[in-house]
Amino acid sequence: MSSLDGKVLLLSGGSRGIGLAIALRAARDGAAVALLAKTATPHPRLEGTVHTAAAAIEAAGGEALPIVGDVRDEGSVDVAVAATIERFGAIDIVVNNASAIDLSPSLDLAARRYDLMQAINARGAFLLARAAVPHLRRAANPHVLTLSPPLSFEPRWLGAHLGYTISKYSMSLVTLGMAAEFEADGIAFNSLWPRTLIATAAVRNVVGGEAALARARKPAIVADAAHAILTRPAGERNGELLLDEDVLREAGVEDFAPYAVEPGSELELDLFVTAEPPA
Numbered sequence: 001m002s003s004l005d006g007k008v009l010l011l012s013g014g015s016r017g018i019g020l021a022i023a024l025r026a027a028r029d030g031a032a033v034a035l036l037a038k039t040a041t042p043h044p045r046l047e048g049t050v051h052t053a054a055a056a057i058e059a060a061g062g063e064a065l066p067i068v069g070d071v072r073d074e075g076s077v078d079v080a081v082a083a084t085i086e087r088f089g090a091i092d093i094v095v096n097n098a099s100a101i102d103l104s105p106s107l108d109l110a111a112r113r114y115d116l117m118q119a120i121n122a123r124g125a126f127l128l129a130r131a132a133v134p135h136l137r138r139a140a141n142p143h144v145l146t147l148s149p150p151l152s153f154e155p156r157w158l159g160a161h162l163g164y165t166i167s168k169y170s171m172s173l174v175t176l177g178m179a180a181e182f183e184a185d186g187i188a189f190n191s192l193w194p195r196t197l198i199a200t201a202a203v204r205n206v207v208g209g210e211a212a213l214a215r216a217r218k219p220a221i222v223a224d225a226a227h228a229i230l231t232r233p234a235g236e237r238n239g240e241l242l243l244d245e246d247v248l249r250e251a252g253v254e255d256f257a258p259y260a261v262e263p264g265s266e267l268e269l270d271l272f273v274t275a276e277p278p279a
Contacts, residue, residue: 002231005030007141008088010080012071012128013098015039016048017200018147021219022095022226023053027062029227034065034084036077036128037098047201063088071098071124074131081131091135093230096125096146096171101202103161114163121148122170129178133187142187143230147222148172149193149272150241157272168272172241179239188234194222195245196267213261215268221259224248243273 004026014023014035023033035057037050054064065087069076084091100120102113129144136142148171157165172191179189197203197216204213225244228251229237245256257263 003029004093004227004231007092007230008032008034008084008090009093009095010034010036010084010091010128010132011095011097012036012124014095015050015053017202018194018198018219018222019095019097020048020053020056021223022097023057023062024060025220025223025227026093026230027057027060027064030061032063032065032088033057034067034080034088036067036069036071036080038068038070040068071128072119074127077124077127077131080128081135085135090139091132092139092142094129094132094136094144095226096128096144096148096174098124099147099171099202100167101164103164105160106162109163117164117167118170121167122174125171125174129174129189133178133182133185136187137185141234142185143234144175144178144187144189145226145229146171146175146189146191147193148175148191148241149270150191150243152272152274154274156274161271165272175241176239183238186234188236188238190229190237190239191241192222192226192229192247193241193243193272194270195243195273197270198222199261212268214265216261217256217259217267218261221245221248221256224253 009026011023013019015037035050039049050066054066057064067080069080100117125146148168151172175189175191198219199213199216222244225247228247
């Protein structure tokens with residue numbers, strides 16, 4: 001299978017950035033995408049809403065269902081799953097994209113910010129995947145893809161922004177745990193993470209401003225890697241924590257220059273990535 005035509009995706013946090021790019025890539029195949037996101041009205045620092053994202057999905061050739069909700073809330077998640085089933089009749093793919101970021105060191109990290117990251121990142125990924133499992137069991141090629149990193153226990157990552165690291169590693173543990181728990185059901189649980197910085201609002205507002213964007217790649221590289229994973233048989237890959245570039249190299253991509261925001265610029269590795277890209 002090389003297309004997502006006819007597939008139904010339920011994606012969290014897809015109003016902008018990587019999540020929207022994944023949704024648009026699926027829409028170009030003719031997929032239906034249900035978006036669970038909080039941003040219903042324009043935000044002064046964040047581009048896009050769940051409604052503008054839905055319009056973009058439909059313009060790209062897909063069907064869209066915008067769902068205003070909070071991935072932290074079990075009831076909201078259950079409503080999103082039920083609405084997706086009511087509208088499209090199935091769920092083939094879940095993408096855990098919603099995420100909060102605060103890179104403050106431990107002594108500067110407010111407890112409410114720690115709780116927010118745990119609630120959106122760890123709890124949200126767990127709740128959404130769990131709620132969808134009964135429907136994924138009936139899908140022909142079920143996938144759950146979570147945007148979370150490989151588990152590196154190097155002190156540079158554990159000591160730099162511990163609160164954020166705990167929350168993102170917890171998302172990866174959701175992948176590993178559910179991959180084992182539901183292996184007999186044939187559902188593929190995998191995680192995907194960028195090798196380099198990606199030009200998103202989080203990178204601009206939190207990581208390094210406009211200078212960081214110049215050393216980043218476009219969200220399209222993550223979307224293309226996600227597409228490569230989600231169009232493969234679920235039985236081929238389960239319980240893996242993957243980097244976008246590695247996935248695309250495996251799929252035969254050799255030229256990554258078009259993904260750069262600034263052609264020819266020196267790229268900066270993303271958080272939790274220590275190895276240089278292959279030559």
